[in-house]
Amino acid sequence: MKLLYQQMLAFFAVIITLVLVFGALFLNFTSDMVYKNTWTQLEGYSDSLMSESMVLKTADSKTEFNLNLNNLRNAESILKTQNVRFTIYTKKSKIIYPYNAVQDNITKEQWAQLEKGEVVHRTPHANRQLKTDMKAISMTDILKPYFYNGKLYAVISVGASVSNIQANMNQMTRNLVIAFIVSVIAGIILSYLLARYSVSRINRLRRATRMVADGNFDVHIESRHRDEIDDLAQDFDGMVSSLKESEKEIKRQEDRRRQFMADAAHEMRTPLTTINGLLEGLAYDAIPEESKGKSIELMRSETKRLIRLVNENLDYEKIRTNQITLAPSTFDSVVVINNIVEQLTKKSVEANDQIELSVPKNLMVFADYDRFVQVIFNITQNAIQFTESGTIHISAERGYHESIFRITDSGIGMTEDQLKNIWERYYKADPSRKNTKYGESGLGLSIVHQLMQLHNGKVEVVSSEGKGTTFMLTFPDQDESLLINN
Numbered sequence: 001m002k003l004l005y006q007q008m009l010a011f012f013a014v015i016i017t018l019v020l021v022f023g024a025l026f027l028n029f030t031s032d033m034v035y036k037n038t039w040t041q042l043e044g045y046s047d048s049l050m051s052e053s054m055v056l057k058t059a060d061s062k063t064e065f066n067l068n069l070n071n072l073r074n075a076e077s078i079l080k081t082q083n084v085r086f087t088i089y090t091k092k093s094k095i096i097y098p099y100n101a102v103q104d105n106i107t108k109e110q111w112a113q114l115e116k117g118e119v120v121h122r123t124p125h126a127n128r129q130l131k132t133d134m135k136a137i138s139m140t141d142i143l144k145p146y147f148y149n150g151k152l153y154a155v156i157s158v159g160a161s162v163s164n165i166q167a168n169m170n171q172m173t174r175n176l177v178i179a180f181i182v183s184v185i186a187g188i189i190l191s192y193l194l195a196r197y198s199v200s201r202i203n204r205l206r207r208a209t210r211m212v213a214d215g216n217f218d219v220h221i222e223s224r225h226r227d228e229i230d231d232l233a234q235d236f237d238g239m240v241s242s243l244k245e246s247e248k249e250i251k252r253q254e255d256r257r258r259q260f261m262a263d264a265a266h267e268m269r270t271p272l273t274t275i276n277g278l279l280e281g282l283a284y285d286a287i288p289e290e291s292k293g294k295s296i297e298l299m300r301s302e303t304k305r306l307i308r309l310v311n312e313n314l315d316y317e318k319i320r321t322n323q324i325t326l327a328p329s330t331f332d333s334v335v336v337i338n339n340i341v342e343q344l345t346k347k348s349v350e351a352n353d354q355i356e357l358s359v360p361k362n363l364m365v366f367a368d369y370d371r372f373v374q375v376i377f378n379i380t381q382n383a384i385q386f387t388e389s390g391t392i393h394i395s396a397e398r399g400y401h402e403s404i405f406r407i408t409d410s411g412i413g414m415t416e417d418q419l420k421n422i423w424e425r426y427y428k429a430d431p432s433r434k435n436t437k438y439g440e441s442g443l444g445l446s447i448v449h450q451l452m453q454l455h456n457g458k459v460e461v462v463s464s465e466g467k468g469t470t471f472m473l474t475f476p477d478q479d480e481s482l483l484i485n486n
């Protein structure tokens with residue numbers, strides 16, 4: 001059964017029970033009252049009959065009384081108009097007035113009560129009906145004893161028709177029935193309104209729950225702290241906000257994971273391509289005997305770099321907390337540059353590009369070795385990628401407490417607008433270019449940017465469309481780097 005009906009039924013049951021119980025009590029009480037009043041009135045009649053119409057005569061030890069018939073007749077005719085009859089007894093079955101009275105039964109018990117001086121009240125029942133004018137009238141009467149010198153000498157019974165009382169009671173019952181119907185209708189309306197109010201608050205919670213279940217966490221339920229439903233609403237609100245938080249955290253971690261995966265794949269592609277190229281060269285004997293040792297050495301170092309990359313990038317905790325830790329050291333950057341140039345030679349030949357180097361014999365740089373390789377490799381690879389039959393110039397020099405690297409190409413260059421966006425992830429100035437051979441996912445420069453920030457270094461670009469581009473990378477020396485770090 002729906003909650004609405006359950007609640008309505010409960011309210012309704014309470015209202016109906018109250019009306020019925022109070023109605024019954026009220027009817028009972030009123031009927032008692034009406035009878036008591038009538039009996040008091042009848043006792044009054046009896047007393048005045050006694051004083052007005054009966055004359056006591058005491059002679060010697062004998063007590064007698066005479067009836068004042070005139071008074072009695074007058075009284076009888078007056079009372080008759082009010083449907084009141086009286087009978088005077090001297091003994092249990094001896095009626096001395098009226099003369100034509102129908103014998104009414106006074107039971108033994110009643111007579112015994114009368115002898116004790118008690119007034120007997122009788123409510124109507126079948127054998128106390130006065131048959132007059134062809135119709136039976138139900139009567140209620142009292143029997144009142146009168147004593148002289150401790151001796152019962154007369155009992156007067158005064159009875160009144162109960163039709164008036166009954167009519168009053170019927171009227172009262174009718175009123176009560178009307179009151180009952182009115183309260184039933186009012187009860188239905190009231191219980192419906194009350195139940196609907198509670199149910200609507202519960203439904204509000206249900207709707208909110210459904211929204212949350214559908215993944216909408218922007219649900220807010222106002223609560224006025226009035227009752228348990230409000231408390232529930234408040235708890236619900238708290239639950240939704242923590243769910244929202246968790247959802248955000250899950251999304252954030254998922255984004256980080258995706259970013260890490262994409263970056264890792266981007267960076268692993270290069271050493272894998274190098275190793276693959278060298279292996280193919282070895283397989284087809286395309287590498288001269290004297291270079292073989294060097295090729296194997298390159299493959300070894302690239303494989304090691306790959307392993308470090310995997311360890312570094314796929315560490316779940318690091319992905320979760322979004323931290324990349326650097327392992328900086330001071331090493332000769334010229335060796336690295338030569339290595340990279342060697343790896344990219346094939347690519348530059350394919351693009352008909354000339355690579356020129358102007359580097360000193362040695363140039364120490366303070367950086368994370370693998371990350372440094374990543375940065376220089378990405379920039380140089382871009383330079384070759386965006387230059388057809390041109391020159392790529394790589395220079396390295398010492399600055400003031402820093403090492404400076406410039407990679408200049410004579411390629412397609414970039415417009416101002418394009419320059420603004422190159423650090424964005426997945427940005428490509430010309431999205432129609434799909435050179436999947438070298439990746440071209442638009443990730444390279446965003447990785448470079450992130451890594452240069454971690455090194456407290458700088459990366460600057462100068463470019464003009466159609467003429468070429470220069471990337472300048474600055475790595476602070478150890479002391480400077482520490483200074484900035486602290």
Ligand SMILES: Nc1ncnc2c1ncn2[C@@H]1O[C@H](COP(=O)(O)OP(=O)(O)OP(=O)(O)O)[C@@H](O)[C@H]1O
Binds near residue numbers: 382385409412414439
């Ligand atoms: N040397 C350059 N000359 C001209 N445009 C460049 C140069 N370097 C980068 N760009 C522009 O900046 C964009 C972003 O470079 P980025 O290295 O981030 O991505 P990508 O090279 O397209 O792809 P990925 O490096 O992920 O394989 C490039 O698509 C290109 O339009």
Ligand SMILES: [Mg+2]
Binds near residue numbers: 378382443444
């Ligand atoms: Mg690139």
